[in-house]
Amino acid sequence: MxxxxxxxxxxxxxxxxxxxxxxxxxxxxxxxxTSVIQRRLRSMAELYGIGEGGSKRxxxxxxxxxxxxxxxxxLLVRAVKAGVLATLIKGRHEPEIAILKxxxxxxxxxxxxxxxxxxxxxxxxxxxxxxxxxxxxVGEQEIRQVRTEEDTAGEAAFSASGAAALTAADxxxxxxxxxxxVPEGYVRINDFVYHGYVxxxxxxxxxxxxxxxxxxxxxxxxxxxxxxxxxxxVIKQGAFSGCERLKTVRLPRRLxxxxxxxxxxxxxxxxxxxxxxxCMIGAGAFSGCEKLERVNLPRGIRYIDPTxxxxxxxxTVSCEAGSYARRFCEEHDIRHDIVR
Numbered sequence: 103m104x105x106x107x108x109x110x111x112x113x114x115x116x117x118x119x120x121x122x123x124x125x126x127x128x129x130x131x132x133x134x135x136t137s138v139i140q141r142r143l144r145s146m147a148e149l150y151g152i153g154e155g156g157s158k159r160x161x162x163x164x165x166x167x168x169x170x171x172x173x174x175x176x177l178l179v180r181a182v183k184a185g186v187l188a189t190l191i192k193g194r195h196e197p198e199i200a201i202l203k204x205x206x207x208x209x210x211x212x213x214x215x216x217x218x219x220x221x222x223x224x225x226x227x228x229x230x231x232x233x234x235x236x237x238x239x240v241g242e243q244e245i246r247q248v249r250t251e252e253d254t255a256g257e258a259a260f261s262a263s264g265a266a267a268l269t270a271a272d273x274x275x276x277x278x279x280x281x282x283x284v285p286e287g288y289v290r291i292n293d294f295v296y297h298g299y300v301x302x303x304x305x306x307x308x309x310x311x312x313x314x315x316x317x318x319x320x321x322x323x324x325x326x327x328x329x330x331x332x333x334x335x336v337i338k339q340g341a342f343s344g345c346e347r348l349k350t351v352r353l354p355r356r357l358x359x360x361x362x363x364x365x366x367x368x369x370x371x372x373x374x375x376x377x378x379x380x381c382m383i384g385a386g387a388f389s390g391c392e393k394l395e396r397v398n399l400p401r402g403i404r405y406i407d408p409t410x411x412x413x414x415x416x417x418t419v420s421c422e423a424g425s426y427a428r429r430f431c432e433e434h435d436i437r438h439d440i441v442r
Contacts, residue, residue: 125233127140127228128224128239129239130224130236130238131240133174136225139168142167142168143225143228144229145167146164147229152187152191152230160182161182164178164182172362173359177214177218177221177222178222178225178226180212180214186207186222186226190226190232191230197227197233201223201232201234204223205223208222214405215426217404218404220238224236266289266290267288267291268284268288268290268291268292270294282302284305284307284311285308286310287308287310288311289312290314291318292315293315294315294317294318296319298321301324303325303326303327305319305328307328308331309331310333311331311333312333312334313335313338314341316338316339317339317340317341317343318338319345320343320344321344321345322342322344322345323345323346324347325342325347330354331354332356333354333356334354334356335358337361339362339363340366341364343364344366345367346367347370348365348368348371349371350372350374351373351375353376353380357379357380358379358381359380359381360376360380360382360387361387362387363384363389364388365391366390367390367391370393375398376397378402381403381404381405382404382406383410384410385407385409385410386409387410388411389411389413389414390413391413391414392415393416394417396417397419397420398419398441400427401421403426405426408434411434411436419431419437421440422442423440423442
């Protein structure tokens, strides 16, 4: 790897260039695109400046320059609003102390998991030319392996023999059906495909299914049952939002993230089995699930948006002692039981 500033060779494991002192790009565990985002932030700063690090203008710039990185952008915006970037700017002359203060703020006030905090610090310290050694730093080889696995499980699957995306045109022939079984061979359901299919009651997906698109089954107000095979690894924003009669859901064992608004407004939903593979729960994921009584949050969860369980008045969470999930529940006054 070469220095972004002077193009000198960087020693493996270095946090700064030996020749010019510029910080080295880092990728953080759980955030495979950290180095891409670091470059974007640097470019943004060169064009528009940083200011005091807490301005609405800076937040707007983040929105403009990181449009495809929803989760990462939200973490950065949250950190800016919590004053983390301003703390680092003011403490540039004593970077070690400033970084300690910033990390304390991220984990205490902004309430981020440790690796999410390290992602934010890796981005902001690179932006400000401050040295920072993350305990969650991973090498390029590991990042390449993660991306290969994601590609294999996700978009690259479309090139496989017989693989196909289910489109709105494919679905329209079953618009009046109450029960749908998607045939084997489909690997993806495109965005909005079954949106508003008010007669739909049950759905069975094939073992080849990998991705369910944005709002794919949203507003299917009579949907009561959907079988999600463990092959599914991505379910996008709002896929089942507004499914008012959906009562229980078993999520796939390979799912990594419960996306924004995924079950928002599912007023009959009473039980959800969240697999241990899930590490993030997005904004409004279960918002308005008035009858949701119990959710088991696995220990491996690293981030939960503060609005994930808004308006879930009957909810009790099961979580492990010392876990991020327990700290989240305590911070947000959510009833919870400790499991051992």
